[in-house]
Amino acid sequence: MSARIGAHKIAGVLGLLLGTTGAGASAAPAEEYLLDMAIAVHPQSERGSPAETAARVGAMLDEATRVVEGIDGVPPGEMSCPIRFRASNIHRYDGAPPAPPYACGTGRRDEAALFPESVLGEASGCANPVAQGLGMFVGSGFYRSPADAGITYAHEMGHLAGVPGDHAGWGGTLLGGSGVRTLDVPANLCQIYLDFAASRGAARATAACISGSGLPPSPDPYTPDPRFSACHARDGWCDGYGRCVDAPAACVDGHALPSRGADCSAAGRCRACTGSRSECVPCETAVAVDASRPGLLLVESSASGNRDLLYRSTPRAGSASGGSELDLFLDFGAPISGLARNPTDGVLYLVSPQRGSSDRTACSIATGVRTAAAVSGSIAARSARSESAGSGISA
Numbered sequence: 001m002s003a004r005i006g007a008h009k010i011a012g013v014l015g016l017l018l019g020t021t022g023a024g025a026s027a028a029p030a031e032e033y034l035l036d037m038a039i040a041v042h043p044q045s046e047r048g049s050p051a052e053t054a055a056r057v058g059a060m061l062d063e064a065t066r067v068v069e070g071i072d073g074v075p076p077g078e079m080s081c082p083i084r085f086r087a088s089n090i091h092r093y094d095g096a097p098p099a100p101p102y103a104c105g106t107g108r109r110d111e112a113a114l115f116p117e118s119v120l121g122e123a124s125g126c127a128n129p130v131a132q133g134l135g136m137f138v139g140s141g142f143y144r145s146p147a148d149a150g151i152t153y154a155h156e157m158g159h160l161a162g163v164p165g166d167h168a169g170w171g172g173t174l175l176g177g178s179g180v181r182t183l184d185v186p187a188n189l190c191q192i193y194l195d196f197a198a199s200r201g202a203a204r205a206t207a208a209c210i211s212g213s214g215l216p217p218s219p220d221p222y223t224p225d226p227r228f229s230a231c232h233a234r235d236g237w238c239d240g241y242g243r244c245v246d247a248p249a250a251c252v253d254g255h256a257l258p259s260r261g262a263d264c265s266a267a268g269r270c271r272a273c274t275g276s277r278s279e280c281v282p283c284e285t286a287v288a289v290d291a292s293r294p295g296l297l298l299v300e301s302s303a304s305g306n307r308d309l310l311y312r313s314t315p316r317a318g319s320a321s322g323g324s325e326l327d328l329f330l331d332f333g334a335p336i337s338g339l340a341r342n343p344t345d346g347v348l349y350l351v352s353p354q355r356g357s358s359d360r361t362a363c364s365i366a367t368g369v370r371t372a373a374a375v376s377g378s379i380a381a382r383s384a385r386s387e388s389a390g391s392g393i394s395a
């Protein structure tokens, strides 16, 4: 099977995508504050081994960081706030472990205590701003999920930073109180975290997926890096919402995921990209796709309508259950307002009403199984920024 796509059509894709992703990549990476706490673990909250306990604590802190640095709601009510939570050390609760009811922490400054039972009734944590410590419930054997515990941790750290215990004035945020804890971090909450970190003399590092230097609407506001851009100072790729997804850098080309089977042996632990979840896996686990069966094209519309993502699901070869695999991502970088398919060659035209740019009002992309290679080819060409992008793409 052979598929070709005209150079002018590829140029349309190039123009749109390079134009939009280039603008977002100009700002300098943000500096994040590293907000450390000692973590004291009650013996009953430990997991099977010290290493497992430390890993669980680390996962919780990563999730807390994701809450603050990631965008979960709709801007401008929600923003990427460059605060990273870390453990200065993780240790067993010193001395004889206390019995319930537990206090708000261990009484030590800058220390968080993890307890097997709830600290205050149904509440899952409490903070002592005077002692600058907090206590929170993670369950026996730390059964509470890191994502769930991370929300509480970020919340209680907000109290240490200065949010009052009654949450007055902080409704609709992470600090909603009364058990209502959204993941939203608006500018005023970010500011109190930043001031708190600065007052503690917190160390700073490069944020993985946030650029800018100030709170919105400053001239250089904190902004999530574009989806599929490589993370700063660590492996992985940015999810477009301020978070770095832990995936081998070898499976990210800067703006899009490479196609299935692309070599990623440079990452050491892997040999081939799946092309779907940015995973880099041993070659023998690569999933074969049945090109003779029809695929499905999906458009994931972003909340704001301006970061639409196109992806393709293709049936797996030899799959009795009829399973399919997402094998192509394309960050359109713009809203998709319409589409049409040319039945003679299978080319699908996507229409994007870009503001103030008449030459970007429409572009085309080949898709569907019959022209799958043309799609992959256009993405590869885009990442390589090659002038010969339009030449000789065939399946």
Ligand SMILES: [Zn+2]
Residues within 6 Å of the ligand: 155, 159, 165, 167, 175, 177
């Ligand atoms: Zn609270």
